[in-house]
Amino acid sequence: MRELFENLNENIKKHDEIIIMTHARPDLDGMGSALALFKIVKSMDKKCYIVSPLKKLYRSLDKAIKLLEDNDINFEFKKEEEILNSKYNKPLLIILDTQKPELVESEKVLDLIDDKIVIDHHIGSLDTIDDTIYKYSDANKSSIAEVMAEYLNYLGLKIEPLVMTVLLSGMVVDTSSFNIKTTARTFEMAAYLAKNGADFVLIQDLLKEPREEMVERYGFISNSEEVVKDVLMCEMDDKIHGNVDIALLAKELLKFEDIKASFAIGRLSHRIVGVSARSMGNVNVGEIMEKIGGGGHLTDAAAQIKDKTIEEVAKELKKIIKEVIK
Numbered sequence: 001m002r003e004l005f006e007n008l009n010e011n012i013k014k015h016d017e018i019i020i021m022t023h024a025r026p027d028l029d030g031m032g033s034a035l036a037l038f039k040i041v042k043s044m045d046k047k048c049y050i051v052s053p054l055k056k057l058y059r060s061l062d063k064a065i066k067l068l069e070d071n072d073i074n075f076e077f078k079k080e081e082e083i084l085n086s087k088y089n090k091p092l093l094i095i096l097d098t099q100k101p102e103l104v105e106s107e108k109v110l111d112l113i114d115d116k117i118v119i120d121h122h123i124g125s126l127d128t129i130d131d132t133i134y135k136y137s138d139a140n141k142s143s144i145a146e147v148m149a150e151y152l153n154y155l156g157l158k159i160e161p162l163v164m165t166v167l168l169s170g171m172v173v174d175t176s177s178f179n180i181k182t183t184a185r186t187f188e189m190a191a192y193l194a195k196n197g198a199d200f201v202l203i204q205d206l207l208k209e210p211r212e213e214m215v216e217r218y219g220f221i222s223n224s225e226e227v228v229k230d231v232l233m234c235e236m237d238d239k240i241h242g243n244v245d246i247a248l249l250a251k252e253l254l255k256f257e258d259i260k261a262s263f264a265i266g267r268l269s270h271r272i273v274g275v276s277a278r279s280m281g282n283v284n285v286g287e288i289m290e291k292i293g294g295g296g297h298l299t300d301a302a303a304q305i306k307d308k309t310i311e312e313v314a315k316e317l318k319k320i321i322k323e324v325i326k
Protein backbone atom coordinates (compact mmCIF):
# COMPACT_ATOMS: atom_id res chain seq x y z
CA MET A 1 0.00 0.00 0.00
CA ARG A 2 2.79 2.34 0.98
CA GLU A 3 4.32 1.90 -2.45
CA LEU A 4 1.01 2.90 -4.08
CA PHE A 5 0.71 6.03 -1.98
CA GLU A 6 4.32 7.07 -2.54
CA ASN A 7 3.75 6.56 -6.25
CA LEU A 8 0.54 8.56 -6.23
CA ASN A 9 2.17 11.42 -4.31
CA GLU A 10 5.14 11.51 -6.62
CA ASN A 11 3.12 11.33 -9.83
CA ILE A 12 0.49 13.85 -8.77
CA LYS A 13 3.37 16.23 -8.00
CA LYS A 14 5.02 15.55 -11.38
CA HIS A 15 1.90 16.22 -13.44
CA ASP A 16 -0.03 19.45 -13.89
CA GLU A 17 -3.55 18.19 -14.47
CA ILE A 18 -5.07 15.09 -12.97
CA ILE A 19 -8.02 13.36 -14.60
CA ILE A 20 -9.92 10.79 -12.56
CA MET A 21 -12.02 8.14 -14.25
CA THR A 22 -13.94 5.15 -12.93
CA HIS A 23 -16.04 2.49 -14.67
CA ALA A 24 -19.12 3.27 -16.75
CA ARG A 25 -22.36 3.20 -14.75
CA PRO A 26 -20.36 4.17 -11.68
CA ASP A 27 -21.41 2.98 -8.26
CA LEU A 28 -20.80 4.41 -4.82
CA ASP A 29 -17.45 2.66 -4.56
CA GLY A 30 -16.03 3.84 -7.90
CA MET A 31 -17.43 7.35 -7.84
CA GLY A 32 -17.22 7.77 -4.05
CA SER A 33 -13.50 6.99 -4.36
CA ALA A 34 -13.19 9.42 -7.28
CA LEU A 35 -14.78 12.18 -5.18
CA ALA A 36 -12.41 11.52 -2.28
CA LEU A 37 -9.40 11.40 -4.60
CA PHE A 38 -10.53 14.69 -6.16
CA LYS A 39 -10.36 16.28 -2.69
CA ILE A 40 -6.94 14.74 -2.09
CA VAL A 41 -5.57 16.04 -5.41
CA LYS A 42 -7.04 19.50 -4.74
CA SER A 43 -5.29 19.53 -1.37
CA MET A 44 -2.06 19.19 -3.37
CA ASP A 45 -2.94 22.31 -5.37
CA LYS A 46 -3.35 20.61 -8.72
CA LYS A 47 -5.97 20.98 -11.41
CA CYS A 48 -8.31 18.03 -11.27
CA TYR A 49 -11.35 16.75 -13.17
CA ILE A 50 -13.56 13.71 -12.91
CA VAL A 51 -14.79 12.19 -16.18
CA SER A 52 -18.54 12.64 -15.91
CA PRO A 53 -20.73 9.58 -16.38
CA LEU A 54 -22.60 9.38 -19.67
CA LYS A 55 -25.30 7.03 -18.50
CA LYS A 56 -27.64 7.75 -15.70
CA LEU A 57 -26.10 7.36 -12.30
CA TYR A 58 -27.36 4.91 -9.72
CA ARG A 59 -30.04 6.58 -7.69
CA SER A 60 -28.02 6.29 -4.47
CA LEU A 61 -25.01 7.95 -6.13
CA ASP A 62 -27.22 10.63 -7.61
CA LYS A 63 -28.54 11.34 -4.12
CA ALA A 64 -25.02 11.41 -2.71
CA ILE A 65 -23.73 13.93 -5.25
CA LYS A 66 -26.80 16.11 -4.76
CA LEU A 67 -26.33 16.00 -1.01
CA LEU A 68 -22.71 17.12 -1.41
CA GLU A 69 -23.62 19.95 -3.77
CA ASP A 70 -26.45 21.11 -1.51
CA ASN A 71 -23.80 21.44 1.17
CA ASP A 72 -21.52 23.46 -1.11
CA ILE A 73 -19.06 20.66 -1.59
CA ASN A 74 -18.28 20.86 -5.27
CA PHE A 75 -16.36 18.85 -7.79
CA GLU A 76 -15.25 19.49 -11.33
CA PHE A 77 -16.75 17.06 -13.79
CA LYS A 78 -15.78 17.09 -17.46
CA LYS A 79 -17.60 15.33 -20.25
CA GLU A 80 -15.74 13.07 -22.63
CA GLU A 81 -15.92 15.46 -25.60
CA GLU A 82 -14.76 18.36 -23.47
CA ILE A 83 -11.71 16.37 -22.42
CA LEU A 84 -11.03 15.26 -25.99
CA ASN A 85 -11.19 18.87 -27.19
CA SER A 86 -8.93 20.34 -24.54
CA LYS A 87 -5.19 20.73 -24.57
CA TYR A 88 -3.46 19.36 -21.53
CA ASN A 89 -0.18 20.13 -19.98
CA LYS A 90 1.38 17.00 -18.50
CA PRO A 91 -1.87 15.20 -17.70
CA LEU A 92 -2.15 12.14 -15.49
CA LEU A 93 -5.11 9.77 -15.72
CA ILE A 94 -6.03 7.82 -12.59
CA ILE A 95 -8.44 4.95 -13.18
CA LEU A 96 -10.39 3.65 -10.20
CA ASP A 97 -12.33 0.45 -9.53
CA THR A 98 -11.72 -1.25 -12.88
CA GLN A 99 -8.76 -2.34 -14.98
CA LYS A 100 -10.58 -3.34 -18.13
CA PRO A 101 -10.46 -0.97 -21.07
CA GLU A 102 -13.98 -1.98 -22.12
CA LEU A 103 -15.48 -1.05 -18.78
CA VAL A 104 -14.07 2.44 -18.22
CA GLU A 105 -16.29 5.49 -18.56
CA SER A 106 -14.50 6.59 -21.74
CA GLU A 107 -12.16 4.47 -23.86
CA LYS A 108 -11.30 7.59 -25.85
CA VAL A 109 -9.98 9.35 -22.75
CA LEU A 110 -8.03 6.18 -21.98
CA ASP A 111 -6.40 6.37 -25.42
CA LEU A 112 -5.80 10.10 -25.17
CA ILE A 113 -3.75 10.23 -21.97
CA ASP A 114 -0.37 8.49 -21.92
CA ASP A 115 0.43 8.54 -18.22
CA LYS A 116 -1.99 6.28 -16.38
CA ILE A 117 -2.29 4.82 -12.93
CA VAL A 118 -4.77 2.01 -12.32
CA ILE A 119 -6.17 1.20 -8.86
CA ASP A 120 -8.49 -1.79 -8.78
CA HIS A 121 -9.75 -4.61 -6.59
CA HIS A 122 -11.35 -6.85 -9.22
CA ILE A 123 -9.93 -10.01 -10.61
CA GLY A 124 -8.36 -9.36 -14.00
CA SER A 125 -9.70 -11.95 -16.42
CA LEU A 126 -9.91 -10.37 -19.89
CA ASP A 127 -7.46 -7.85 -21.33
CA THR A 128 -6.46 -5.31 -18.74
CA ILE A 129 -5.03 -1.81 -19.04
CA ASP A 130 -1.32 -2.54 -19.19
CA ASP A 131 0.38 0.62 -20.46
CA THR A 132 0.41 2.18 -17.01
CA ILE A 133 3.11 3.97 -15.10
CA TYR A 134 1.81 2.20 -12.01
CA LYS A 135 -0.83 -0.40 -11.38
CA TYR A 136 -2.29 -1.47 -8.07
CA SER A 137 -4.57 -4.47 -8.22
CA ASP A 138 -5.50 -6.35 -5.07
CA ALA A 139 -8.55 -8.61 -5.10
CA ASN A 140 -8.30 -8.98 -1.34
CA LYS A 141 -9.33 -5.37 -0.78
CA SER A 142 -13.00 -4.91 0.04
CA SER A 143 -13.37 -1.80 -2.07
CA ILE A 144 -11.48 1.10 -3.60
CA ALA A 145 -13.15 3.17 -0.87
CA GLU A 146 -11.06 1.20 1.61
CA VAL A 147 -7.92 1.99 -0.42
CA MET A 148 -8.84 5.70 -0.48
CA ALA A 149 -9.49 5.65 3.28
CA GLU A 150 -5.98 4.19 3.64
CA TYR A 151 -4.61 6.99 1.47
CA LEU A 152 -6.34 9.66 3.58
CA ASN A 153 -4.98 7.98 6.69
CA TYR A 154 -1.48 7.81 5.17
CA LEU A 155 -1.61 11.51 4.28
CA GLY A 156 -3.18 12.43 7.61
CA LEU A 157 -5.58 14.51 5.54
CA LYS A 158 -8.98 15.61 6.79
CA ILE A 159 -11.62 16.18 4.15
CA GLU A 160 -15.29 17.11 4.54
CA PRO A 161 -17.22 14.64 6.74
CA LEU A 162 -19.86 14.29 4.01
CA VAL A 163 -17.22 13.08 1.56
CA MET A 164 -16.08 10.62 4.24
CA THR A 165 -19.73 9.50 4.46
CA VAL A 166 -19.98 8.88 0.71
CA LEU A 167 -16.66 7.01 0.81
CA LEU A 168 -17.89 4.81 3.64
CA SER A 169 -21.11 4.13 1.73
CA GLY A 170 -18.95 2.70 -1.08
CA MET A 171 -17.38 0.36 1.43
CA VAL A 172 -20.84 -0.63 2.73
CA VAL A 173 -22.09 -1.41 -0.78
CA ASP A 174 -19.05 -3.42 -1.91
CA THR A 175 -19.07 -5.53 1.27
CA SER A 176 -22.86 -6.04 1.46
CA SER A 177 -22.86 -4.15 4.76
CA PHE A 178 -19.62 -5.73 5.99
CA ASN A 179 -20.80 -9.28 5.35
CA ILE A 180 -18.36 -10.25 2.60
CA LYS A 181 -14.83 -9.48 1.46
CA THR A 182 -13.91 -7.81 4.71
CA THR A 183 -10.63 -8.07 6.56
CA ALA A 184 -9.79 -6.70 9.98
CA ARG A 185 -8.32 -3.71 8.11
CA THR A 186 -11.69 -3.01 6.43
CA PHE A 187 -13.24 -2.47 9.86
CA GLU A 188 -10.30 -0.34 10.95
CA MET A 189 -10.73 1.87 7.90
CA ALA A 190 -14.50 2.08 8.44
CA ALA A 191 -13.78 3.16 12.01
CA TYR A 192 -11.26 5.69 10.72
CA LEU A 193 -13.89 7.22 8.42
CA ALA A 194 -16.50 7.21 11.20
CA LYS A 195 -14.03 8.89 13.55
CA ASN A 196 -13.57 11.59 10.94
CA GLY A 197 -17.24 12.29 10.59
CA ALA A 198 -18.77 9.64 8.31
CA ASP A 199 -22.40 9.19 9.28
CA PHE A 200 -23.95 5.69 9.22
CA VAL A 201 -27.54 6.95 9.49
CA LEU A 202 -27.05 9.09 6.43
CA ILE A 203 -25.65 6.07 4.60
CA GLN A 204 -28.80 4.06 5.32
CA ASP A 205 -30.75 6.90 3.84
CA LEU A 206 -28.56 7.03 0.72
CA LEU A 207 -28.89 3.29 0.18
CA LYS A 208 -32.64 2.98 0.40
CA GLU A 209 -33.79 1.55 -2.88
CA PRO A 210 -36.66 2.60 -5.04
CA ARG A 211 -39.45 0.04 -4.99
CA GLU A 212 -39.33 -0.61 -8.76
CA GLU A 213 -35.64 -1.62 -8.63
CA MET A 214 -36.23 -4.14 -5.87
CA VAL A 215 -39.28 -5.47 -7.68
CA GLU A 216 -37.23 -5.87 -10.86
CA ARG A 217 -34.53 -7.76 -8.95
CA TYR A 218 -37.05 -10.04 -7.27
CA GLY A 219 -38.48 -10.70 -10.74
CA PHE A 220 -35.11 -12.12 -11.81
CA ILE A 221 -34.83 -14.04 -8.54
CA SER A 222 -38.25 -15.61 -8.95
CA ASN A 223 -37.08 -16.94 -12.32
CA SER A 224 -33.90 -18.45 -10.86
CA GLU A 225 -33.38 -22.17 -11.14
CA GLU A 226 -31.74 -24.82 -9.01
CA VAL A 227 -29.01 -26.17 -11.30
CA VAL A 228 -27.94 -28.88 -8.86
CA LYS A 229 -29.13 -29.37 -5.30
CA ASP A 230 -28.76 -26.17 -3.25
CA VAL A 231 -27.14 -24.23 -6.09
CA LEU A 232 -29.12 -21.40 -7.65
CA MET A 233 -28.58 -19.68 -10.97
CA CYS A 234 -30.30 -16.59 -12.24
CA GLU A 235 -30.34 -15.00 -15.69
CA MET A 236 -31.13 -11.32 -16.12
CA ASP A 237 -32.71 -9.75 -19.20
CA ASP A 238 -30.62 -8.54 -22.15
CA LYS A 239 -30.45 -4.91 -21.01
CA ILE A 240 -27.06 -3.56 -19.93
CA HIS A 241 -26.64 -3.73 -16.18
CA GLY A 242 -23.88 -2.62 -13.84
CA ASN A 243 -21.38 -5.00 -12.30
CA VAL A 244 -22.99 -4.22 -8.98
CA ASP A 245 -26.47 -5.29 -10.09
CA ILE A 246 -25.21 -8.69 -11.14
CA ALA A 247 -23.19 -9.14 -7.96
CA LEU A 248 -26.14 -8.07 -5.86
CA LEU A 249 -28.31 -10.75 -7.44
CA ALA A 250 -25.75 -13.46 -6.65
CA LYS A 251 -25.53 -12.17 -3.08
CA GLU A 252 -29.32 -12.16 -2.70
CA LEU A 253 -29.65 -15.73 -4.02
CA LEU A 254 -27.19 -16.92 -1.39
CA LYS A 255 -29.53 -15.70 1.36
CA PHE A 256 -32.07 -18.43 0.67
CA GLU A 257 -32.22 -21.32 3.09
CA ASP A 258 -29.90 -24.26 2.32
CA ILE A 259 -28.36 -22.53 -0.70
CA LYS A 260 -24.61 -23.15 -0.77
CA ALA A 261 -23.68 -21.41 -4.02
CA SER A 262 -25.24 -18.91 -6.38
CA PHE A 263 -24.62 -17.57 -9.87
CA ALA A 264 -26.06 -14.53 -11.64
CA ILE A 265 -25.63 -13.73 -15.32
CA GLY A 266 -26.24 -10.37 -16.93
CA ARG A 267 -25.08 -8.13 -19.74
CA LEU A 268 -22.29 -5.67 -18.90
CA SER A 269 -21.85 -4.09 -22.33
CA HIS A 270 -22.90 -4.83 -25.88
CA ARG A 271 -20.05 -7.32 -26.14
CA ILE A 272 -19.56 -8.58 -22.62
CA VAL A 273 -21.71 -10.86 -20.48
CA GLY A 274 -20.83 -10.89 -16.80
CA VAL A 275 -21.17 -13.73 -14.31
CA SER A 276 -21.07 -13.20 -10.59
CA ALA A 277 -20.69 -16.17 -8.25
CA ARG A 278 -20.89 -16.53 -4.49
CA SER A 279 -20.67 -19.44 -2.10
CA MET A 280 -20.87 -20.19 1.59
CA GLY A 281 -17.44 -21.81 1.42
CA ASN A 282 -18.08 -25.46 0.66
CA VAL A 283 -18.32 -24.96 -3.10
CA ASN A 284 -15.29 -23.38 -4.78
CA VAL A 285 -16.87 -20.81 -7.09
CA GLY A 286 -13.41 -19.51 -8.03
CA GLU A 287 -12.65 -22.86 -9.64
CA ILE A 288 -15.96 -22.79 -11.52
CA MET A 289 -15.35 -19.24 -12.76
CA GLU A 290 -11.87 -20.20 -13.94
CA LYS A 291 -13.37 -22.85 -16.15
CA ILE A 292 -15.49 -20.23 -17.86
CA GLY A 293 -12.59 -17.79 -18.32
CA GLY A 294 -12.84 -15.81 -15.09
CA GLY A 295 -11.42 -16.24 -11.65
CA GLY A 296 -11.71 -15.42 -8.01
CA HIS A 297 -11.83 -16.93 -4.59
CA LEU A 298 -13.58 -19.81 -2.88
CA THR A 299 -16.58 -17.69 -1.91
CA ASP A 300 -16.48 -14.80 -4.34
CA ALA A 301 -15.69 -14.97 -8.02
CA ALA A 302 -16.64 -13.53 -11.37
CA ALA A 303 -16.14 -13.84 -15.10
CA GLN A 304 -16.58 -11.69 -18.15
CA ILE A 305 -17.29 -13.43 -21.42
CA LYS A 306 -16.98 -11.76 -24.78
CA ASP A 307 -19.28 -12.19 -27.77
CA LYS A 308 -21.71 -14.70 -26.31
CA THR A 309 -25.37 -14.40 -25.42
CA ILE A 310 -26.66 -14.76 -21.88
CA GLU A 311 -28.32 -18.04 -22.90
CA GLU A 312 -25.06 -19.43 -24.28
CA VAL A 313 -23.18 -18.49 -21.13
CA ALA A 314 -25.94 -19.97 -18.97
CA LYS A 315 -25.82 -23.25 -20.87
CA GLU A 316 -22.05 -23.50 -20.59
CA LEU A 317 -22.12 -22.57 -16.92
CA LYS A 318 -24.77 -25.17 -16.10
CA LYS A 319 -22.64 -27.87 -17.70
CA ILE A 320 -19.59 -26.82 -15.66
CA ILE A 321 -21.57 -26.61 -12.40
CA LYS A 322 -22.90 -30.12 -12.96
CA GLU A 323 -19.38 -31.42 -13.62
CA VAL A 324 -17.80 -29.74 -10.62
CA ILE A 325 -20.56 -30.25 -8.05
CA LYS A 326 -21.62 -33.87 -8.04
Ligand SMILES: [Mn+2]
Pocket: 029, 030, 097, 121, 142, 143, 144, 174
Ligand atom coordinates in the same frame (compact mmCIF):
# COMPACT_ATOMS: atom_id res chain seq x y z
MN1 LIG B 1 -15.54 -1.60 -6.09
